[in-house]
Amino acid sequence: MSYFVLRLDSRKLHSAVRLLPLREPRWGQIPFLSSNRFMSQEKVPPLTAERYRVSRLPFSEVSVEDIRHFQKIIPGRVITDESDLKAHNIDWLRTVRGHSKVLLKPRTTEEVSKILKHCNERGLAVTPQGGNTGLVGGSVPVFDEILISTALMDQVISFDDVSGALVCQAGCVLDSLNQYLAELGYTMPLDLGAKGSCHIGGNLATNAGGLRLLRYGSLRGTVLGLEAVLPDGSILDCLNSLRKDNTGYDLKQLFIGSEGTLGIITALSIMCPRKPSAVNVALLGCENFSKVLQVFTLCRDQLGEILSACEFMDSESMRIVQTHLKLINPLPDNAFYVLVETSGSCGKHDEEKLNIFLEKAMDSGFVTSGTVATDQGKIMSLWGLRERITEALALDGYVYKYDLSMPVEKLYALVEETRVRLGSSAQCVVGYGHLGDGNLHLNVTAKSHSDALLSALEPFVYEWTSKHNGSISAEHGLGFKKRDHIYYSKSAGAVHIMQQLKHMLDPKGIMNPYKTIPSTD
Ligand code: FAD
Ligand code: 2HG
Ligand code: ZN
Numbered sequence: 001m002s003y004f005v006l007r008l009d010s011r012k013l014h015s016a017v018r019l020l021p022l023r024e025p026r027w028g029q030i031p032f033l034s035s036n037r038f039m040s041q042e043k044v045p046p047l048t049a050e051r052y053r054v055s056r057l058p059f060s061e062v063s064v065e066d067i068r069h070f071q072k073i074i075p076g077r078v079i080t081d082e083s084d085l086k087a088h089n090i091d092w093l094r095t096v097r098g099h100s101k102v103l104l105k106p107r108t109t110e111e112v113s114k115i116l117k118h119c120n121e122r123g124l125a126v127t128p129q130g131g132n133t134g135l136v137g138g139s140v141p142v143f144d145e146i147l148i149s150t151a152l153m154d155q156v157i158s159f160d161d162v163s164g165a166l167v168c169q170a171g172c173v174l175d176s177l178n179q180y181l182a183e184l185g186y187t188m189p190l191d192l193g194a195k196g197s198c199h200i201g202g203n204l205a206t207n208a209g210g211l212r213l214l215r216y217g218s219l220r221g222t223v224l225g226l227e228a229v230l231p232d233g234s235i236l237d238c239l240n241s242l243r244k245d246n247t248g249y250d251l252k253q254l255f256i257g258s259e260g261t262l263g264i265i266t267a268l269s270i271m272c273p274r275k276p277s278a279v280n281v282a283l284l285g286c287e288n289f290s291k292v293l294q295v296f297t298l299c300r301d302q303l304g305e306i307l308s309a310c311e312f313m314d315s316e317s318m319r320i321v322q323t324h325l326k327l328i329n330p331l332p333d334n335a336f337y338v339l340v341e342t343s344g345s346c347g348k349h350d351e352e353k354l355n356i357f358l359e360k361a362m363d364s365g366f367v368t369s370g371t372v373a374t375d376q377g378k379i380m381s382l383w384g385l386r387e388r389i390t391e392a393l394a395l396d397g398y399v400y401k402y403d404l405s406m407p408v409e410k411l412y413a414l415v416e417e418t419r420v421r422l423g424s425s426a427q428c429v430v431g432y433g434h435l436g437d438g439n440l441h442l443n444v445t446a447k448s449h450s451d452a453l454l455s456a457l458e459p460f461v462y463e464w465t466s467k468h469n470g471s472i473s474a475e476h477g478l479g480f481k482k483r484d485h486i487y488y489s490k491s492a493g494a495v496h497i498m499q500q501l502k503h504m505l506d507p508k509g510i511m512n513p514y515k516t517i518p519s520t521d
Contacts, residue, residue: 048096048142048480051449056143057513059125062102066122070104073114077152079103088147091140092133092194093399095449096480098141100127107152109227109235109266116264117233119146125510128260130171130202133194135390135401136479138259139202142514148264150201156180157267164272165224165241170201170265187275189216193387201265207257209475211387214436215308215343216273219256226252226268231506241269254501259477260512262505276308276343278350281379282358285334285369289412294366295338296408296435302357306350309341310436314415317389317432324395325388327381331369338367338435339386347374389432389441397427398449402442402461406470411440414464418442421460425453439474462488478516486518 048054070078079085080102089098106112119126125145132139141147150171157167164186168177175195178188190203192210202208204226207219216222225240238252255265286292292312299310315335321327331337340357344350354372361367373379393399404414415431422429426444433441442461446453462472466488473482473489486495498517502509509519 043094045090045094045097045449048098048137048140051096052480054142054514057125057509059145059510059513060123061144062124062146066118066124067102069118070102070115073118074104074106074111077105077107079105085147088129088132088149089140091135091137093135093394093401095398096137096140096142098127098143098145100141100144100147103129103147103149105149105152109229112148112229112264112266113233113235115148115233116229116231119510120232120508123508123510125513127512128201128205128264130199130205131173131194131197133198134202134206134479135403135476136473137481138206138477138479138512138515142480145513150199150264150266153201153266159184159186160241163241163243164274165269166272167239167241167267167269168200169267170204171199172201174198174200174203181272182275185275186272189222189271189273190219193390200268200270204256204265204268205258205260206477207475209434209437209439211309211311211383211434213434213475214310219270220253222271223252223256224269224271226255226265228255228263228265230263231508231511235266236263239267239269243271257477259479259516261502261516262511274345276345278342278344278347279308279379280342280350280354280372280374281382282340282354282370282372283331283382283385284338284340284358284361284367285331286336286338286366287368288335291366292336292338292412292435293409294364295340295361298357298361298364298366299338299340302360303340303342303353306342306344306353307340307436308343309339311339311386311433312435313337313339313386313389313432314412314430316428316430318385320392320396320428320430321385321388324392325384327385327388329385330371330382334368337385339382386432389430389443393428393430393443393445396445397447398445400444400446400454400457401476402444402457402472403439403474403476404442404461404465404470404472405437405439405474406465406468408435408438410468410470411435411438414440414461415442417464418444418457418461422453422456425456434475437474458485459488465489480515483514483516484518 085103088103089100126148127141127145129139129147129149153169153171155169159166181187190210191212225238227239228236296310318329342350342354373382412431419429428445430443433439462485465472471489472485499520502517
């Protein structure tokens with residue numbers, strides 16, 4: 001047992017800290033789409049168009065001639081077999097379903113360009129797809145949009161060992177990039193639970209936040225350049241690797257977070273930090289949310305530059321990973337948990353700082369119990385309790401998912417109010433998230449989808465968030481599910497300019513229709 005329990009008041013600590021070894025596969029494969037259990041008839045969601053009552057826009061339908069044309073551009077990489085298409089038509093959460101008849105797998109930017117040029121000329125709608133781990137229904141078609149996958153665009157183009165600039169194609173899997181960089185002593189500036197499946201292009205397209213944002217900032221700062229194919233097939237080359245470049249408008253920012261509605265990101269350049277040589281993770285138990293906030297303040301105060309993550313979970317989140325994934329909570333019976341990670345280059349220095357922080361946290365009564373991990377296996381086990389909540393929730397039933405940012409002191413009040421409001425109509429209401437970023441993940445599960453439960457949640461959650469000056473989508477984007485709620489977080493004037501930009505770049509509206517930006521109709 002190489003866990004060392006904090007040098008704290010040992011009476012308050014759990015002496016026997018036992019964590020299960022990490023279950024395989026982690027996120028290397030997302031079990032949902034590959035296992036028969038989840039591909040069974042009963043688990044297939046109804047068609048999006050039926051559940052959400054959407055009307056198809058007047059795009060062309062794919063013809064035999066179109067398929068022949070695509071086969072000339074990418075021979076052997078035009079997928080039309082219904083069973084091969086099944087997993088690509090359903091989102092990871094299994095809540096929305098389209099019925100695309102064709103999936104295209106280009107390898108190069110030029111191939112993407114030829115495909116989009118043809119689609120634009122023919123008025124064929126398309127949906128770009130990376131790892132299909134998006135949580136707002138943006139990555140699958142609503143009707144029969146052509147799927148364009150980046151799965152085969154998985155090459156690293158270059159890495160600069162001095163600046164840390166990585167240039168790669170959009171279909172590289174986040175975790176593969178991490179492994180590639182680890183050998184060179186570097187790491188990716190972002191990390192998320194879906195790392196084994198999500199593509200870096202998908203991360204940019206959603207402006208994914210994740211677990212390292214507190215330390216390395218958002219992709220809007222770490223992405224140095226990108227290349228995108230516009231709907232008419234022209235290639236926009238903004239793929240430079242400069243830290244500083246103030247020549248004109250920063251067009252790459254338009255594509256970061258655009259969720260496939262303006263073009264297809266084909267390559268990018270990203271600034272990668274050195275891989276920290278000393279990492280510590282502490283899991284702490286707290287009695288109530290105000291103590292969670294006190295721990296966070298103390299954390300920032302005492303850990304300063306070595307603080308690399310600060311996440312919180314409520315007891316319901318913990319219950320759900322224990323129930324569905326059989327993970328073991330080393331600190332049972334706490335109302336709240338805070339996971340603190342430090343990363344640095346000097347183990348001794350970091351441990352000293354961490355211990356001072358922990359002693360203060362215990363002495364001030366902010367924390368009732370805690371455990372620290374310093375070796376990789378145990379660190380991953382502690383992180384599993386946090387990272388795998390999304391997976392556990394999906395096993396609990398139908399999930400209503402809200403991803404909100406707001407002043408940190410308000411974060412948990414919404415969870416409590418939602419619980420009271422829903423009463424027994426919800427199976428489970430959990431609150432957890434990126435405490436350091438003021439980002440709450442409020443999730444509600446029920447046996448199945450119900451319009452009544454949805455009406456109890458919306459617009460309540462959005463109104464509550466807006467009233468507290470928050471954002472109704474902190475990091476997952478708007479996709480299909482949240483597009484029309486954008487007005488809770490953006491003014492009508494701002495949305496109007498977005499619509500004009502969309503129209504300028506995509507006058508026929510073929511790029512990921514029904515998503516992200518409300519239509520002008
Ligand atoms: P997809 O799901 O395939 O696509 C997402 C959107 O981007 C779609 O609208 C799609 O059309 C568009 N798109 C994809 N590729 C391109 C491209 N090359 N060019 C243009 N548009 C494109 N998100 C967070 O922010 N933080 C988290 O901590 C986090 N954790 C997660 C944990 C789990 C278990 C899961 C399942 C999801 C999580 N997510 C998180 C959601 C997150 O949005 C995705 O995991 C990830 O960023 C999407 O990447 P992807 O390659 O799977 O994209
Ligand atoms: C996370 O932080 C992800 O784990 C997913 O953003 C959050 O499932 C969710 O609600
Ligand atoms: Zn998150």
